[in-house]
Amino acid sequence: MMNNPMIRAVDVHKHFGPVEVLKGVSLEVGKGEVIAVIGPSGSGKSTFLRCLIHLETIHRGTIEIEGDKLVATDATGHCQYVCEADIRRVCGRMGMVFQHFNLFPHLTVLQNIIEAPLTVKGMCREEVVPKAETLLRKVGLYEKRDSYPSRLSGGQKQRVAIARALAMEPDIMLFDEPTSALDPELTGEVLRTMRELAEEHMTMVVVTHEMAFAREVASRVIFMDGGNIVEARPARELFAAPEHPRTKAFLENML
Amino acid sequence: MNYVFDILPPLLQGTGVTLKVFIITLVLSVPFGLALALMRISRFKFVGWLVNGYIWLMRGTPLMLQMLFIYFALPFVPVIGIRLPDFPAAIFAFVLNYAAYFAEIFRAGIQSIDRGQYEGARVLGLTYAQTMRRIVLPQVVKRILPPISNETITLVKDTSLIYVLAMNDLLRAARGIVQRDFTTSPFVVAAAFYLIMTLVLTYGFQRLEKKYAVYDE
Numbered sequence: 001m002m003n004n005p006m007i008r009a010v011d012v013h014k015h016f017g018p019v020e021v022l023k024g025v026s027l028e029v030g031k032g033e034v035i036a037v038i039g040p041s042g043s044g045k046s047t048f049l050r051c052l053i054h055l056e057t058i059h060r061g062t063i064e065i066e067g068d069k070l071v072a073t074d075a076t077g078h079c080q081y082v083c084e085a086d087i088r089r090v091c092g093r094m095g096m097v098f099q100h101f102n103l104f105p106h107l108t109v110l111q112n113i114i115e116a117p118l119t120v121k122g123m124c125r126e127e128v129v130p131k132a133e134t135l136l137r138k139v140g141l142y143e144k145r146d147s148y149p150s151r152l153s154g155g156q157k158q159r160v161a162i163a164r165a166l167a168m169e170p171d172i173m174l175f176d177e178p179t180s181a182l183d184p185e186l187t188g189e190v191l192r193t194m195r196e197l198a199e200e201h202m203t204m205v206v207v208t209h210e211m212a213f214a215r216e217v218a219s220r221v222i223f224m225d226g227g228n229i230v231e232a233r234p235a236r237e238l239f240a241a242p243e244h245p246r247t248k249a250f251l252e253n254m255l
Numbered sequence: 256m257n258y259v260f261d262i263l264p265p266l267l268q269g270t271g272v273t274l275k276v277f278i279i280t281l282v283l284s285v286p287f288g289l290a291l292a293l294m295r296i297s298r299f300k301f302v303g304w305l306v307n308g309y310i311w312l313m314r315g316t317p318l319m320l321q322m323l324f325i326y327f328a329l330p331f332v333p334v335i336g337i338r339l340p341d342f343p344a345a346i347f348a349f350v351l352n353y354a355a356y357f358a359e360i361f362r363a364g365i366q367s368i369d370r371g372q373y374e375g376a377r378v379l380g381l382t383y384a385q386t387m388r389r390i391v392l393p394q395v396v397k398r399i400l401p402p403i404s405n406e407t408i409t410l411v412k413d414t415s416l417i418y419v420l421a422m423n424d425l426l427r428a429a430r431g432i433v434q435r436d437f438t439t440s441p442f443v444v445a446a447a448f449y450l451i452m453t454l455v456l457t458y459g460f461q462r463l464e465k466k467y468a469v470y471d472e
Contacts, residue, residue: 088382091378091380095379100371102374103375104394105394106394106470115381120379148469148471168380
């Protein structure tokens, strides 16, 4: 067991009706680690990520974020979430980026970014706007600050989504297939932004099909299949010599 | 032409009554309809059913019948029975009825918003109420403007139903003059008044739609 992990998930079970999607997933993520979660579709990797930030509820298991409980299961198998206020507080330490961006179409790029700091943190505009502009410069979209999302390319949208998540100053960033909805020539700009984030030692969990990104940026790669973690090892090792036959088969298919 | 000027004062008075019913109904039934829509989609199934039944009742019976009921029959209903004067009775019926229609428009609008919007708001820490107010409803307004404009224009003309409670709205005023003077020209003038009112509304809604056209979805 790790000392003070940022994320600690133990024996996480989740089912949609009769279908078991997570069959006891355990994972610890240390500070500054970049975890790439790979695996075939339907393996439960996105669901697992969504469970971490409580977009899905789990049916058994424990999840702790920076040592604070989100959900725990006692000896009798009773699965109990913390109260709504604590859920909000604990999940507030994570930012999330979605496959389909989920930008707010009625708000400009800048408004998208300052919305949560204003409404959730109650910060004032004078404080938030310069910070948002700094973030926009960082993702290279300062000149788009007053555009509406519909005017942006997919890659630009995703970079705005990253800036929007960062504006809440999360300790952990979750990425759910951030480049899967993009045209191939637009994935580079998004991956570059993510790589910069990793270089700043942001703790990241990235569900992805980008094997090159996983190999080069991730500190550890998790291979999931059938609702289980099949293999979890440092990126270079896993790609160089996958141990499990299913990992091997998957990687051969992907590369 | 002189005749038209002669009949203008009573027709304008009637228009005043019509506009009063229209504006008060609109101001009250839109928020009430929104509340109904939110209750209709609430996770408490029972509340949803209750609202469903209410909407069925209000859309399933004629507005005129509802008005007559509230004015003539409500006083005799045990416990809740109260006697309302004609104007409040009419307003009451209109608000109850129109809120049911607005509720369905709002519900359709709210449910047309992609789930990703809720998730995007949620991971940023917005509460359900904040998500509704800041993210969902502003987008809903854009989508429901056309049906809301329909309903609003219908309301202008439906106000003429208050004649059954013997109130002098625009149409009843016109009819009174027609019967008194044996000429149908007051009808023409009344029609022109209705057209002007609906023209103003049409223009207003067009402006709103343009305002919301600054962004695409």
